[in-house]
Amino acid sequence: MARHQRPNTEGGEEFEDEINPVNNHQAILHQQFSDLEQQREASAAGIWVFLGSEVMFFGALILAFGVYRFNYAHAFVEGAGELNVVLGSVNTAILFSSGLTMSLAAATNKMGSRLWTLIFLLATVGLGVLFLAIKGVEYHEDWSKGLFPGEAFRWTGSDSPHVQLFFLLYFIMTGLHAVHLLVGIGLMLVVLWLAWRGWIHDQHFMPLEVAGVYWHFVDLIWIFLFVLLYLLGGKI
């Protein structure tokens, strides 16, 4: 990523930005690196390796879901039928849109437009929060229907243990996703603050890029969860 962006940080040429005069903050070169290019590459490599780890984390969970979905197909379809597909779809659309605003924030940052970067970052945070709010409404609905596993679980249909297993996995999967999204929102707020202070700009973009890659990953996980959990019920 960002290979085409020739860094110009050695101080040889004067860095001018007529739109954003505050953008004079140079990226700090940490002592373990020999130049900024190397530092950027290390950041990019770091987040991708981390995502490799994350894939295995969710992978184990999705594997467990797959095994039980195969073994107890009927109970899982029953359980999935109780989920709110409309809210789930709305949330999917919201998260997709946040992916778009995230990409636009990165793109406008590279074009040197601080204002648009801020707007798109703010939109990304807003959409993330909206997603969590709707997810909260859904959780409340599930809870009041007695679908939360454990003591409070009420199921009048057949095969109650395996329907409960479905809901356990549903809550763990969506709950872990929500935790990841919360972390993402926190990262976005940090990036937003950095951009506001003028510490992220077209010459210094790695924090934005790294947070963006993470954000897209959280989006991507949701696509899997949506398909696995919501589209199983056959209620559409």
Added chain:
Amino acid sequence: MPPVLQTVTVAPQQGGPSYLREHSLRSWLLTTDHKRVGLLYLFTIILFFAIAAVAAAIMRLNLLTPRGDLVQADTYNKLFTLHGVLMVWFFLIPSIPNVLGNFLLPLMLGARDLAFPKLNLLSWYIFILGGAIALYALLVGGVDTGWTFYTPYSSTYSNAHVALMAAGVFISGFSSILTGLNFIVTTHKLRAPGMTWFRLRLFVWSMYATSLILVLATPVLAMTLTLMALERIWHVGVFDPALGGDPLLFQHLFWFYSHPAVYIMILPGMGVVSELICAFSKKRVFGYTFVAFASLAIALLGFLVWGHHMFVSSQSVFAGMIFSFLSFLVAVPSAIKVFNWTATLYRGSISLDTPMLYAIGFIGLFTAGGMTGLFLATLGVDVHVHDTYFVIAHFHYIMVGGMVMALMGGLHFWWPKISGRMYPEFLGKMTAIVTFLGFNLTFFPQFILGYLGMPRRYHAYPEQFQVYNVLSTAGASILGIGYLLPLCYFIWSCRYGKRVGDNPWGVKGFEWETSSPPPTENFAEPPIQTEEVYNYPPPSSEPVI
């Protein structure tokens, strides 16, 4: 640099002040210097090793008599769980990677630090937090499930502090992931000019392979333990068959991590031994590329063999056959390493200093451990020796005979670089020999015990097994001396050891070109790799066969 041997120059202090210069507690607790973080890990794992070793000592004393007179069965269960959990997650896994790896990886690459120094320090704090929770679980009553946490016993029936212990292991896993991430990125991005992939030291290759496992396998354990703990807390069935779960799924997920984790516990040792063999025969390793790729092959194959822990767990026979076959495949890269180390010795200028004694001990013990691994990978034989002392002996030959011998060898070898001083050589040699003898006396009788049918994890046993158990306990006390002595003389040498120059062994490698101990920024001048790795001159004028 011309390929001339013995460039032992006691150069004046190069670069800035030594990394050990500052003494305040704050300078240690807030350090981001990879060398200091490595030492922080060293102090921590010594503590965990000591606690787990005491547990082992109590078990061995208890097993002196067939009736198990010292502790009750329940206490015994808690002792072996404690021993396993602490030794695996809080000693072996962080041992070579986090101590020697942290210290050496940037030095060997010619870098000033790891790619993410703050993350590196954070990993130590996460490790401390996980370890503190595990110790707390021990203090409030311990855990009796065994280190494997098999469900449904762990998730439903055990009355011990399983969820707490699982939380400790879960948290410490993130320190593994961060370390692995740091090593991978550092190896890719922070190599000195001229340091191409095939000029990397073999220790770096093995760290790289280990890091891949750390990053890709640890999250699976995290998820598995989470599900187990949630089942325990929520009383809903994920793995408990009575509640609609599948206990076999737990075993699959657990061993999907824990078998690769076995290779986390041996690959770094192989890396150290590769270095020691080259250094003390003053020869380039035989078949460098093969040894390097064997590390990656072991890491890769390690992900495909987990089912050999489940031959008797109602896994299908066909799955068993495939896992058996794949397990045999692991023997190929392992054997490549052993043969190539041996071939490296041929016509080398061998000197039998302490680190070399450990390395040679490693080769013998690892071979014994590896070969008995093949017995266990054989379906029919495994049915006979499964869950017996044969298994115990096998994996202790790999982990103690392999990894701990390599750790000791590595610590002796790099001690002059770490501390700037030499350990007492004669005592060192004696200790290496005592450790080797004590180890064999402890664990060889356990092969026989297992073959004769003594099951693992029992606090009492039939009388005919007593003689082997007494031998084993006697060996354990000798082994204990072998571990206590270095602790004493390393501390002694910090103050009284003879000061050494930059390259006391007269060997090749970036870490020997900087001062001992190195300055905080590692090198006065950024080093450049201008020659092949291990570029020792041929041993004589005759052509080397």
